[in-house]
Amino acid sequence: MGNDGHSSAPRRVPRPLSPLREHLRDTFWFAPTVGLAGAVVLASGVLELDRLLIRTLQDDGDYAEVDALIKIANDAKTIISTVGSAMLTFVGVVFSISLVAVQMAAGQMTPRVVRLYVRSRITKCTFAVFLATFLFTLLVQASYEGNTDPRTVSTVPFVSAVLCVLMVLVSLGLFVAYVNSTIRLMRVAHVIDRIIRESFRMLDRHIRTVVPGAPGLPPAEAEILHRGRAGVLRDVHIARLVRVARRHSTVLRLIPRVGDYVVPGTPVLAVHGGTVPPPRALRYTVSVGVERTFHQDLGFGLRQLSDIAQRALSPAVNDPTTAVQCLDRIVQFLAAIADRPLGMLHHHDRKGAIRLVQDLPGWTDLVDLGFTEIRGCATGQPQVTRRLIAGLDDLLHLAPEERRPPLERHRALLTQAVERAVPAAAERDFAVLPDRQGIG
Incomplete structure (x- = not known):
């Protein structure tokens, strides 16, 4: 290789956001914060959809359908209230399990494997969805009105109530996946496997541009x-x-x-x-x-x-x-x-x-x-x-x-x-x- 700065090595354009992405993965606040912000945006959009639905039905004179939606939403109010309190309990359970798992891993293996738990996507996703569901249910509960007259009611949280139930189902599925993932990470064989897979990913990203020896650089x-x-x-x-x-x-x-x-x-x-x-x-x-x-x-x-x-x-x-x-x-x-x-x-x-x-x-x-x-x-x-x-x-x-x-x-x-x-x-x-x- 000469001093002209060229090489026959494969060219690779570096990814501008790769350091930021990796640094965010090493934090635990980013995913839950995104989940909470997403819950606020989702609740705002869905509640506006509920208002639009009721307004359309009232303009068409379908008061019977409005009355039916009011009854369904009132029946779902108890479920939504229960979900709100249950999600907070679930968050506490997940946090407790995570602390125990991290403590056991640091004590039995090495403190350097704690980062595997911090970077765990399923753990962050579970926290984010649980917190988002909790905040979403609070916003939906706040949208309920005391007015039950189908002619004058301004909003009925029907679509938001259905979406709240769907988010609960997603949360339950994530909780099962989270427990399974945490139990796997408490087993040393799976931790060792994660470490070597991370090592090979790093190797595949960078070894393609390795050239034996030092380049011919000017002083x-x-x-x-x-x-x-x-x-x-x-x-x-x-x-x-x-x-x-x-x-x-x-x-x-x-x-x-x-x-x-x-x-x-x-x-x-x-x-x-x-x-x-x-x-x-x-x-x-x-x-x-x-x-x-x-x-x-x-x-x-x-x-x-x-x-x-x-x-x-x-x-x-x-x-x-x-x-x-x-x-x-x-x-x-x-x-x-x-x-x-x-x-x-x-x-x-x-x-x-x-x-x-x-x-x-x-x-x-x-x-x-x-x-x-x-x-x-x-x-x-x-x-x-x-x-x-x-x-x-x-x-x-x-x-x-x-x-x-x-x-x-x-x-x-x-x-x-x-x-x-x-x-x-x-x-x-x-x-x-x-x-x-x-x-x-």
Whole structure:
């Protein structure tokens, strides 16, 4: 690759709203707020439809039909009042279940899996629909009039009452789905599966623009320092950085990796060629938070799996089977990238010129992240050591020649650790015998 800023890598136009979408998914207030606003809009529209219906019937002189609608609406008033109080109770039940599930997950697995509950679509949808139904019933109840004369009544909440019953049915269906989803997330196997699926989604989004090695960039003209608060680099606004680099005919290089902790004054962007963008143009391009996310972090899934395995191997928990399940997924992820390029992530503008360069963890970094801490905790657990040996052997078979040294190093270190920790020769031989299930 030359210095002209072009590459044969596939072009991909970054999605401008992708950081905002991910940040909203990490909050719990957005979906319920949208639900409440939607309930107000829906109630306003449906009640206006009720007024239009009654006005049309009165203009046509169909007072008998108006009287029938009044009776139906009055009969439904008790149901609507019951629904209003029941929805508030349901909200309390859902909130209690969520708190218990989050507490159990944080205590038994790792606090980093709590974000799975925060990002759960079914949980947010259930809260939003329950709150929307509660507010909708209150607005419908407020629309009832004491006047029952079909000639002079101004509105009869008939359509709104029918819609209220339909919303109750939807709420009941969502409650069943929510309970099922929460129970699944309380099972460690499903949490591990969610983590690896999130990791593969992130991998598929970004690995297409990875080019091995560093691009031929001109010398850095300047470094842009971080001026915000200290925290974990969650992600960067790719589309905005690409636009800024194109306008100033430069290439920006992200200095820290996503997931690194940055403090004020830390260099975050290097400017290669062109003119240095003003600080105002780079506002809101770097997102810093209190914890890592999957959005652009290639190693975060391995970090979570390693944490769950270490918690399972602690003397307080002593659950080697969970550690084996984590190793299954770690090996699966590393096997998927064993022959894929890992290096610099290139983001292009519409003309195909490189405008943003982002460093990714290398193969050795990911192997160490997946195995180092588990290997240190597993020497007294033959189920885990056997699975770890089998996983390393599988990866040695799949990985290219140049990627085998870190795998061989971990295998040798594990064998040495078992020899030091297990005095009996027969037990040592048993502990390092490869087995993909740990112990049969």
